[in-house]
Amino acid sequence: xxARHLFSRPARLAAxxxxxWMVLFFLVPFGFVLKISLSQTAIAQPPYLPVFDVTAGFxxxxxxxxxxxxDNFRMLATDEIYITSYLRSLVVAxxxxxxLLAIGYPIxxxxxxxxxxxxxxxxxxxxxxxxxxxxxxxxxxxxxxQHDGLLNKILLALHVVPAPVVWLSTDSAxxxxxxxxxxPFMILPLYATLARMEPxxxxxxxxxxxxxxxxxxLVTFPLSLPGxxxxxxxxxxxxxxxxxxxxxxxxxxxxxxxxxxxxEFFTNKDWPVASATAVxxxxxxxxxxLVYDRLQRRQLEAR
Amino acid sequence: xxxxxITSEPQMPAAAGMPLLRIESVLKKFGGFxxxxxxxxxxxxGEFFALLGPxxxxxxxxxxxxxxxxxxxxxxxxxxxxxxxxxLPHQRPVNMMFQNYALFPHLNVRDNxxxxxxxxxxxxxxxxxxxxxxxxxxKLDGFAKRRPDQLSxxxxxxxxxxxxxxxxxxxxxxxxxxxxxxxKLREETQFELTxxxxxxxxxxxxxxxxxEEAMSMADRIGVMDSGRLEQVATPRQLYETxxxxxxxxxxxxxxxxxxxxESRAEHRWIIATRDAGTIVTAAPRQPTDKSAICVAxxxxxxxxxRRGPAADAGQAGTLNRLEGVVTDVGxxxxxxxxxxxxxxxxxxxxxxxxxxxxxxDAYGAGQRVVAWFAPDDxxxxxx
Numbered sequence: 001x002x003a004r005h006l007f008s009r010p011a012r013l014a015a016x017x018x019x020x021w022m023v024l025f026f027l028v029p030f031g032f033v034l035k036i037s038l039s040q041t042a043i044a045q046p047p048y049l050p051v052f053d054v055t056a057g058f059x060x061x062x063x064x065x066x067x068x069x070x071d072n073f074r075m076l077a078t079d080e081i082y083i084t085s086y087l088r089s090l091v092v093a094x095x096x097x098x099x100l101l102a103i104g105y106p107i108x109x110x111x112x113x114x115x116x117x118x119x120x121x122x123x124x125x126x127x128x129x130x131x132x133x134x135x136x137x138x139x140x141x142x143x144x145x146q147h148d149g150l151l152n153k154i155l156l157a158l159h160v161v162p163a164p165v166v167w168l169s170t171d172s173a174x175x176x177x178x179x180x181x182x183x184p185f186m187i188l189p190l191y192a193t194l195a196r197m198e199p200x201x202x203x204x205x206x207x208x209x210x211x212x213x214x215x216x217x218l219v220t221f222p223l224s225l226p227g228x229x230x231x232x233x234x235x236x237x238x239x240x241x242x243x244x245x246x247x248x249x250x251x252x253x254x255x256x257x258x259x260x261x262x263x264e265f266f267t268n269k270d271w272p273v274a275s276a277t278a279v280x281x282x283x284x285x286x287x288x289x290l291v292y293d294r295l296q297r298r299q300l301e302a303r
Numbered sequence: 304x305x306x307x308x309i310t311s312e313p314q315m316p317a318a319a320g321m322p323l324l325r326i327e328s329v330l331k332k333f334g335g336f337x338x339x340x341x342x343x344x345x346x347x348x349g350e351f352f353a354l355l356g357p358x359x360x361x362x363x364x365x366x367x368x369x370x371x372x373x374x375x376x377x378x379x380x381x382x383x384x385x386x387x388x389x390x391l392p393h394q395r396p397v398n399m400m401f402q403n404y405a406l407f408p409h410l411n412v413r414d415n416x417x418x419x420x421x422x423x424x425x426x427x428x429x430x431x432x433x434x435x436x437x438x439x440x441x442k443l444d445g446f447a448k449r450r451p452d453q454l455s456x457x458x459x460x461x462x463x464x465x466x467x468x469x470x471x472x473x474x475x476x477x478x479x480x481x482x483x484x485x486x487k488l489r490e491e492t493q494f495e496l497t498x499x500x501x502x503x504x505x506x507x508x509x510x511x512x513x514x515e516e517a518m519s520m521a522d523r524i525g526v527m528d529s530g531r532l533e534q535v536a537t538p539r540q541l542y543e544t545x546x547x548x549x550x551x552x553x554x555x556x557x558x559x560x561x562x563x564x565e566s567r568a569e570h571r572w573i574i575a576t577r578d579a580g581t582i583v584t585a586a587p588r589q590p591t592d593k594s595a596i597c598v599a600x601x602x603x604x605x606x607x608x609r610r611g612p613a614a615d616a617g618q619a620g621t622l623n624r625l626e627g628v629v630t631d632v633g634x635x636x637x638x639x640x641x642x643x644x645x646x647x648x649x650x651x652x653x654x655x656x657x658x659x660x661x662x663x664d665a666y667g668a669g670q671r672v673v674a675w676f677a678p679d680d681x682x683x684x685x686x
Contacts, residue, residue, distance in 0.1 A: 200402075203399075203405065
């Protein structure tokens, strides 16, 4: 056996590991979900038909295959509930991401400009809230926002409002919760790109006649775009599928797609429709990911 | 300081009235550290001036104050007689070429060069013309659409130069412009930069720690140490007439022999040294009344032979003759350096040009030699 063989086999295995992981923990489960989304709901165990039984022989498998249909997808495309849910999810994610960017960018920029020894402290301040359970933090917000909560007490004491204001179960409360929970995901990638930037570039811009604001728009901002893209994706994608925050903080008159999916799955016990909802959601989220991938590839090529 | 040096070489033509740039007792501190210590300097229009010094001597801080990135704590900086302390970097008619070029990585070569012109609000057609002119100047036509990361080190350096010159600054500041290039390219670029500066007539101020770079390019060199200018002089004055032992040892290679003044005649001083006998020197240009001094001789001023200078060598009688043994020979191609242990105990370095390909007179280690040099070839400096 040559040395090349000795060394190349483990190397090849290592390269295959992430693929193996993807196949085992993403592609295979997704195959199940996709299959269920093409099935029909039934009062049975499991609660859908047809069921593939490999032991029943080839003919039975063939009939089972024939029973698969796109009915659930057809319904998703025609029933208003699903369409409004998808739209609401996209709008909520879009608005939240915009707010997150508007708040996160200045914070990340400020962090990157701090003296070195303070940057670590600032980073800790951003991360520390994560040490508390996510659910507890959202429940804390319920406490603050409720009728006789902290916020109303302060506003009443300061005579800003004459009577308690309804905060809880509104879209404002939901946006507050989302922005609060996702802010670190926006700040950290932005901070990473901004902190890496060479200070001499800003001096060069100033030297060549750019004002401070000009230098920001012409140099800092374009160079931070990869961080912006990463932060936006890191927030936008999970927010579209967000279930807990809207369920706890928003009203019940309009649902996000995550909530609709939950209802189908746990309340209606309609696994096929729930699966179809999930498949469409995945397809929707693949789009921004592909754009991001394209952008990154272009950057790599430029290098 | 510069005025103290009397020399046969022509001085830079003095500008009528005010110099282009006048630095007046400028002081800059960082915390308790004095980076630039009440430094004064005049630079004339069209001059190629080099600030030379070891790292941490304050030369870069001085340059950054000229660019406007640092403000002096005390003193004034006058450009055309006008104090520019309050003028922000982006409003100064001064441009800088940064040490690592600081090219904008997201812009191509054309947009990098056009950056300063666009900020100046020039009409589009003029910008295009000026960019083309600049790229031709640095021989980069055809590279307009390349990104900085698609360029070699030398090309990046030229883009940085074109970008800094595009705004036609009164003064171009160059911060270690050649430090990132390899030796061969550096030598070529030194030559190119000098030619370019002569052609444009722009005042160049270069900061460097490389004395060869400073010597080969600059009209005048200011040698800095600990925030002060130790000497301001032409390269030749600096090398042949250093005004302190520190300068003599910092610039080039030199033998320093300590001794005491035995007699001071009008032209000739006689120095008694501890380990190299008696040495006759020319009277120093800056007379000193101290008796503890040192004699400094450049290695290439020392001649070697087996028997000493021939009797008919003109002033042979007044030559310094020191006898000793060769201990080490370093062959460098163009020159050979010889390490000699003198009979008095001092150690001396001599470097001889290898003028003939087959040198029958080469000396080996252990060879007894006579080292000799003229009184005019050594400098008397305070210890």
